[in-house]
Amino acid sequence: MCGTVKGLAVNLLKSLLDKAVKSNPVFGLMLGLCPTLAVTTSVKNGLAMGLAASVVLLCSNILISLIKKLIPKEVRIACYIVVIAGFVTMVEILMKALAPAEINNQLGIFIPLIVVNCIILGRAEAFASRNGVVASIGDAVGIGLGYAGVLVMIGAIRELVGKGTFWGYTVWSGYSDAPEALAAPATVAVLAPGAFIVIGLLFGLFNAIGNRRQAAQLAAAQPVRFTTSADEKAKGASAAEPSAQ
């Protein structure tokens, strides 16, 4: 009994991680780029935006998977947009009431702009409209985690490099006896150019890891091919070489 529960938990965690990392909305699928760059000037902003988008994603996934049979196929996109816009409005009002004023100011128009975030519409069309409620909740949590994770990561890098702080606490404010480049935090990282360059480099890192993994898989597949072809020769088969892979 305990074992199955543990197995279930492990499976659940694995599929969540799979969604968050492998089909990461930003680096894997290239969706939702605008807020990813615009609001990640600090960890706090990144987290606030990530949570807001995840809540909308969760709610819209649940509702759409519940009413998927009622929606006529021809107007489904319009229906999804209305559902999403409704939840975005709720989140907007909630944020105005609960979140600190500075966060509301800095997120500005990007909270209402969640409505045109392709991640949410994409999940509604690709997942929630074809699967049950529980699976849709899992999907939303996984994708939401991946998205919020990326936002927090970019926010942390930009805040550390640009302001020398983390979550508002000072980590470093420059070394006075260091070369000029390290004498003070590089403000450009919190400005617009920094956002583009940071995400470009992170994208490159993601690709590099992906490439390396692919190369490792190829290398692992290689010996198998050789042994099979050797076996074939040993058997004296004159047929064409088996195309492994």
Added chain:
Amino acid sequence: MHVGYVEIAIGTILISNMVLARFLGLCPFIGVTRRTSDAVGMGFAVMFVMTLAAFATSLLYKYVLIHPGPDGFNLLVALGVVKEMPADGYVLVLKTVSYILIIAVLVQFVEMVLRKSVPVLYKALGIYLPLITTNCAVMGVALLTTSDWKYQDAPLSLGKAVWMGFCGGVGFTLAMILMSGIRERLAVARVPKALQNVPIAFISTGLMALAFLGFSKLFGIEL
């Protein structure tokens, strides 16, 4: 600061460029800038829809969503839906929903009209038109022109809102054309494998944004 037509133009095209400073419309910016011809097509489609959207949403905002003032006109009151507009905010909640619907309808409408009356243009814009519904630059301009966020004499008047929509489109097109030129050169350059295509596009956008940062506070305009 007084926000006039010239200030809006310089502010939205150069200082706070839609793409390079405001981060709006990044998906098409990265997605369809591999060829200059595509970038120009998308840019003009967005410019067209953005101007119309700014006009439509500004009208909606002024005459439906907000309290019109002592003897102003409000459509909901005129049609008898409500006797009197409730105090600020109760109808305004519907801003996000109504804007996205207006934009979606507008894009559909433009598509139909173009297909009937200007088939050449329709063919040229082709697949870009339906994509514009989920272009956050269009929605972004609509929200910017009708919010009091950052502007002193905002929400902008109808004429200024339309002008800002048009200038936003011009700024977007400018960024698209510049980027497509860079990417056509990058396609034949030697780039490390991991940075090929999208990552290097982002990094060169960063350098371009750095150049546009030089426009900040141009002629003392802050937008």
